[in-house]
Amino acid sequence: MAPYKISVAGTGYVGLCTAAGFASKGYEVIASTHDPEKADKINRGIPPFFEPHLEELLKEAVSDGYLKCEVGRTEAVKKTDITFVAVGTPSQPDGRINLQHIQDCAREIGEALTEKSSYHLVVVKSTVVPGTTQNIVKPILENGSNKSCGKDFGLCMSPEFLREGSAVHDTLNPDRVVIGEHDKTSGDTLHNLSREFYSEELPPIVRTNLPTAELVKYANNAFLATKISFINQIANICEKTSGTDVNIVANAIGLDKRIGSQFLRAGLGYGGSCFPKDVKALIAFSTSLGYDPLIIKAVENVNRAQPYKAVKLAEKALGDLKDKRIAILGLAFKPDTDDIRESTSIKIINRLLENGASVVSYDPAAMTNTKKIFGERADYAPSAIECIKGANCCIVATAWEEFKQIKPRDFIQNMKTPIVIDGRRIYNPEEYSCELDFTAIGLGQ
Numbered sequence: 022m023a024p025y026k027i028s029v030a031g032t033g034y035v036g037l038c039t040a041a042g043f044a045s046k047g048y049e050v051i052a053s054t055h056d057p058e059k060a061d062k063i064n065r066g067i068p069p070f071f072e073p074h075l076e077e078l079l080k081e082a083v084s085d086g087y088l089k090c091e092v093g094r095t096e097a098v099k100k101t102d103i104t105f106v107a108v109g110t111p112s113q114p115d116g117r118i119n120l121q122h123i124q125d126c127a128r129e130i131g132e133a134l135t136e137k138s139s140y141h142l143v144v145v146k147s148t149v150v151p152g153t154t155q156n157i158v159k160p161i162l163e164n165g166s167n168k169s170c171g172k173d174f175g176l177c178m179s180p181e182f183l184r185e186g187s188a189v190h191d192t193l194n195p196d197r198v199v200i201g202e203h204d205k206t207s208g209d210t211l212h213n214l215s216r217e218f219y220s221e222e223l224p225p226i227v228r229t230n231l232p233t234a235e236l237v238k239y240a241n242n243a244f245l246a247t248k249i250s251f252i253n254q255i256a257n258i259c260e261k262t263s264g265t266d267v268n269i270v271a272n273a274i275g276l277d278k279r280i281g282s283q284f285l286r287a288g289l290g291y292g293g294s295c296f297p298k299d300v301k302a303l304i305a306f307s308t309s310l311g312y313d314p315l316i317i318k319a320v321e322n323v324n325r326a327q328p329y330k331a332v333k334l335a336e337k338a339l340g341d342l343k344d345k346r347i348a349i350l351g352l353a354f355k356p357d358t359d360d361i362r363e364s365t366s367i368k369i370i371n372r373l374l375e376n377g378a379s380v381v382s383y384d385p386a387a388m389t390n391t392k393k394i395f396g397e398r399a400d401y402a403p404s405a406i407e408c409i410k411g412a413n414c415c416i417v418a419t420a421w422e423e424f425k426q427i428k429p430r431d432f433i434q435n436m437k438t439p440i441v442i443d444g445r446r447i448y449n450p451e452e453y454s455c456e457l458d459f460t461a462i463g464l465g466q
């Protein structure tokens with residue numbers, strides 16, 4: 022029987038994967054939300070969003086009685102020993118993060134702590150700028166509970182590094198665990214929990230103070246975003262340099278162990294709920310300190326322009342796009358998710374519609390979310406082949422596995438003019454360039 026009882030505030034990707042992960046290893050877990058509909062779904066083992074393997078994990082955890090979801094946070098805190106805070110920190114228009122959910126959550130935890138006689142550890146998992154846990158979360162917890170942090174209760178900041186699409190795997194197999202600690206007892210408690218949870222497979226543990234742990238998360242995401250914008254710049258240089266191919270450049274430099282091969286896939290830019298938000302927040306944070314973060318600003322600028330490469334390539338191939346039918350394959354910001362937040366496809370579709378094109382799109386998971394944005398302004402297809410039928414040009418915007426099965430013949434037979442812009446470099450240039458009457462344009466070639 023696991024000694025610690027766990028509660029998790031927030032039921033997004035981080036919260037629910039954390040909750041289901043602990044429950045899968047026999048911990049008693051209470052997830053909490055303020056949305057009764059979400060709670061009801063989770064209690065029936067249904068995740069409120071699409072994420073591979075999460076449903077199996079959740080169903081098992083719920084049916085075995087290890088995981089339940091409650092509305093409101095107070096009872097969950099009172100009945101457990103450790104509370105993970107995994108509520109959202111959305112972007113504000115100026116790039117700074119909005120701390121409303123964090124503050125509300127800290128208030129509720131503080132109230133619950135008033136009624137607790139045993140030691141309780143609060144662990145912030147949400148992505149917050151350096152200083153937030155110490156200067157905002159801690160005083161709210163202390164004022165709300167009339168208790169003293171470091172004595173009556175503990176406080177840690179432990180950032181999460183899971184990726185959407187592989188969130189379950191990443192939760193159970195992290196490269197490392199970062200423990201930012203307010204005091205030694207807090208750090209020891211989270212360290213013990215990690216030892217217990219991962220047992221033989223304990224990853225490297227980095228123990229540090231609260232603001233350093235907060236900065237690790239931003240540095241991590243900003244560095245990965247930098248790799249992407251860097252390789253996208255190389256792709257743009259390749260396009261202007263006859264005979265060069267960014268994929269070969271990326272492969273060759275990735276073999277240098279000092280560089281590493283991951284996150285060097287050139288394409289239409291990064292999207293999602295994390296990189297764009299975190300890069301903006303780090304710029305705003307650094308600027309507020311009076312330091313101009315030149316590299317990170319450049320990363321963002323490159324990324325802002327990158328989706329429109331697809332539109333420019335379409336114009337180069339077709340001329341004026343007015344009344345041309347453009348098929349978009351892929352709407353999610355990456356494969357294996359239905360998430361379209363900051364998706365490059367959405368930016369591309371908006372620009373195509375502004376230019377008078379008629380747009381038809383298909384995605385294996387993100388159609389419902391996309392229809393909410395474009396409604397009647399765009400057309401939607403039930404399959405990839407239906408999507409390309411009669412189109413003047415096709416833009417591949419997300420690297421879904423099923424798009425990789427489409428052969429040059431399929432494009433030739435179905436499209437009005439078989440022009441394919443491979444915005445994620447999923448097609449083999451040799452196979453795709455040997456067909457006559459077929460134009461395949463790979464980004465960065």
Ligand code: UGA
Binds near residue numbers: 286296
């Ligand atoms: C990212 C980080 O990878 C996670 O470690 C982190 O925990 C998470 O943000 C977060 O902060 O919550 P995620 O946004 O889910 O995870 O997905 P990624 O796989 O990192 O992809 C982000 C974007 O970069 C996607 O649009 C993807 O298409 C793009 N990308 C990724 C590239 O364009 N090229 C690459 O080589 C890799």
